[in-house]
Amino acid sequence: MEGNYYVCTGCGLLCDDIEVELEKDAVSKVYTACRVGVAHMKEGSREAVSQVDGKHAEEATAIEKAAEILKNAKNPLIFGLGTSTNEAQKKAIELAKKLNATLDDTSSFCLGPVVEALLQEKFNTCTLDDVRHKGDVMVFWGADPSDSHPRHLSKFSYFPRGEQKQRGWEEERTAIAIDIRKSHTAKICGSNFFQIPPGGDTEFINALIDGVSGKLPKTSYKFPPKRLLELANILKGAKFGTIFMGLGLLYSLDDLDPIIRLVEVLNEKAKGEFHLIPMVGHYNMRGFNENLFAETGYVNCVKFENGEAKHGPEYSTVEALKAKTVDAVLVIGSDPLASLPHSIVKNLLDIPIISIDPCETLTSRKAKVHFSTAVTGVECGGSATRMDGVEVKFDPILEAKRSTDEEILTKIMEAL
């Protein structure tokens, strides 16, 4: 049965061991992928659609129209790209440069700050393969991979055997969940679930630092010090520990200092090493952050001016739309009309939208120009960066009937 494996681009895990059966030019059966992945892989092979003002148009006409909108804009915004290949992302960066555009992805209101700190080497990190081969203590903090990355625990972080972990999860690994509610992941962690009150993360981190440093851990919400010390001792005993940081933890912190400090202290006090991996959700958000970082030194929220990148919160999608500093938007693989707060959506509806997306979304329906593009990993190949920074290359499963994000971006650029 070993043979033709495909890559699932359903989430940041980029599982590379998926087998499929085809029937009549469509994926009919999928093996080993989770339910999310199966839905994602079966949605491919639809016909190419390009629309102007909601009506079907030739691709060339739609390209013309898109180029015209971008040319006439003083400060266009390019946004999305978390579900595009590295190749498409690089093309979008090039386009943003050429247009003196503002460029941002969903990471600015997601795990972007953590990926930025990671790329600036502010904390120790590792790959998921390292975790599988060596990990003995894994902490899911404000993260619920059972929902967001369904195969996380079975493929890498808890259940599989690895080079130095041959005896199995019951004996050799300890999974810990720290969260404000009993998530699916927390359920699997059993008695190693630590429930804290909303917003209680910073205090919990400080108490843990005290705990591992031999002081009495205290919190204003009176978390039992005995339990905290138990946890501190598990962490201290780790030979290869990893904290998987989710949005729940990020949103509860004012800045990253406490968690970075905890990883530092654990590296001093624990038996072995400690690492932090952000639980990036979209299959190539980390790729976007890395590609933009390589080009500009920033992971998101930039504005290009004559080839130079300016950076700041005012260039984030949310702030730029709030302040109405952008006058046209090119959205790639994202649905801001459905995901942003109402007050911001209002401003977005005031300016022309160009949408590039495999799916019909609220944004694509309201767009002045829309291109339906190939699903990556199904209708087109390319490369992407897994949530832990490992580059994964993939081939298409089906012959594409529609253009890729990269092709549309290239054509728009040529038409400018």
Next chain:
Amino acid sequence: MKMTSTMELYQLLPKTNCKECGKNSCMAFAAALMARELTPDDCPPMKNDPKYKENYETVSGMFSTTEGATETGLIVHEELCFGCGNCVVACPVNVANDPYGVGAGKAPKSTGKLILIIEDGIVKAQNVDECRRFGKNKILCTGCIVTCPVEAIEFV
């Protein structure tokens, strides 16, 4: 569908203790049903008498959903399972039979002797006679139960 207890099953039987099924009582028959030794069809009165028609259909329905999965009582609640693969990778029989495939968290290298695999995003049970809960040397293995985040696997 969720399996009931012997008692609930008993409530649906004719309760006449006529012994036509070869058991001494309807209660014993209910226990034999639960153990998959007999099937609802083995109770002639219930099967043939129109007045038990509704109960017969209910009882048959309860067993037809589980029969498909296994004779050994392993039930997969497909509507709950989301294909995370935890059970597949944690099952000791799976690991022993495919250490470098599913045992290492990857796609199976050979599915021949595996009990649990993921097909179209849902776990599928096969070769259940290999399961450690059955056979002569059975033990109370809970590998696939405690690792499931949504209680999609159950033994009756």
